[in-house]
Amino acid sequence: xxxxxxxxxxxxxxxxxxxxxxxxxxxxxxxxxxxxxxxxxxxxxxxxxxxxxxxxxxxxxxxxxxxxxxxxxxxxxxxxxxxxxxxxxxxxxxxxxxxxxxxxxxxxxxxxxxxxxxxxxxxxxxxxxxxxxxxxxxxxxxxxxxxxxxxxxxxxxxxxxxxxxxxxxxxxxxxxxxxxxxxxxxxxxxxxxxxxxxxxxxxxxxxxxxxxxxxxxxxxxxxxxxxxxxxxxxxxxxxxxxxxxxxxxxxxxxxxxxxxxxxxxxxxxxxxxxxxxxxxxxxxxxxxxxxxxxxxxxx
Numbered sequence: 276x277x278x279x280x281x282x283x284x285x286x287x288x289x290x291x292x293x294x295x296x297x298x299x300x301x302x303x304x305x306x307x308x309x310x311x312x313x314x315x316x317x318x319x320x321x322x323x324x325x326x327x328x329x330x331x332x333x334x335x336x337x338x339x340x341x342x343x344x345x346x347x348x349x350x351x352x353x354x355x356x357x358x359x360x361x362x363x364x365x366x367x368x369x370x371x372x373x374x375x376x377x378x379x380x381x382x383x384x385x386x387x388x389x390x391x392x393x394x395x396x397x398x399x400x401x402x403x404x405x406x407x408x409x410x411x412x413x414x415x416x417x418x419x420x421x422x423x424x425x426x427x428x429x430x431x432x433x434x435x436x437x438x439x440x441x442x443x444x445x446x447x448x449x450x451x452x453x454x455x456x457x458x459x460x461x462x463x464x465x466x467x468x469x470x471x472x473x474x475x476x477x478x479x480x481x482x483x484x485x486x487x488x489x490x491x492x493x494x495x496x497x498x499x500x501x502x503x504x505x506x507x508x509x510x511x512x513x514x515x516x517x518x519x520x521x522x523x524x525x526x527x528x529x530x531x532x533x534x535x536x537x538x539x540x541x542x543x544x545x546x547x548x549x550x551x552x553x554x555x556x557x558x559x560x561x562x563x564x565x566x567x568x569x570x571x572x573x574x
Contacts, residue, residue: 284371284393288329289540295336296533302332303508303547316515320347320401320411321357327551329544330370331512337368337400347411348398359407367397373548426517427469434560436479438472445471447478454479469519470510473557477509478502480553488549497538500531501546508550513557 295302316325317334326334326348334348348368354361361367375389401412431438437453445456454475459468481488481502488505490498507528514520535542 284395285540285544288333288371289536289543291336292332292543293533293536296529296536301529302336303511303550315346315518316512317346317348319353319398320349320407321353325516326370327555328371328547331551332543332547333368333370334398341400343400343402345401345412347401349401349404349407350396350398354399354404354407357407357411359404361399361404365399365403367399367403369395370398371395424466424469427472427519430513430517430557430560431472431476434476434479434557436476438475445475447475449478449482452479452482466519469517470514473513474506474510476513476557477506477550477553480509480556481505486549486552486556488553497531497535497542500528500535501542503528504532504535504542504546505549505553508547509553509557512550512554516554516558 292302317331317338318325334346337343338346349357351361351367372394373391374394375391401407404412439453439455440458442455443457443461445454447454454472456468456472456475459465462468462471480486488502490501
């Protein structure tokens, strides 16, 4: 029975993503102009931890569909723990937690198998709750656009990526380990340049010396589409955290993504998880850079 439930989770979520793509909506690019909330990753209002992986897509989708003005979420119990409650009749959003269990038949063996499974639970936007502390329900004001560029520039430098400006194409060259992007002035909307850079940095994180991300035989002919999907979502997640409005870099990839998701119902989970890992790697670069500088100054 548990196996059937796990399969249903993967199938139902993937079917939802497929429907959105076929309708022309890219779920990892939150349509901020149609939503009331500012640009941000969804966060747990009680712990302030950002959600990751597939949960980002699920919660962004709910923000758009229901018109919430905040990206803050709570479980039913967390709302009560904060002195509030979920309003009667409100419907929550399903999110997922990945875990593993050991079958009883193998609990005494030397190397018991740890079987992965997905646990589902329900969260509610703080706007679906009442009597919460004022600090919890107040929406986070987005940064003014003039502050976006310095944040992005600083993060780009801190990654340590070799980013070269020139030409008319954007790409990551894995053998030489560098990124090439056209000059920012060549973009009709210059803010799009940052989205492109973080897309290529997403590819850069997959190098063997970093996250060593390979899809190999699992995706076969779809491996390229899978990597592009990871890079695209990495850029979207990073831009959301920087409060830069993400957009689709290449709309013509949608057909390839649809083929991939229809061929493998777990692909969106794998790609979203890999993108979250890549985004976390990018944001942790400032810590790594500080460590390197500390060692250098001590030498």
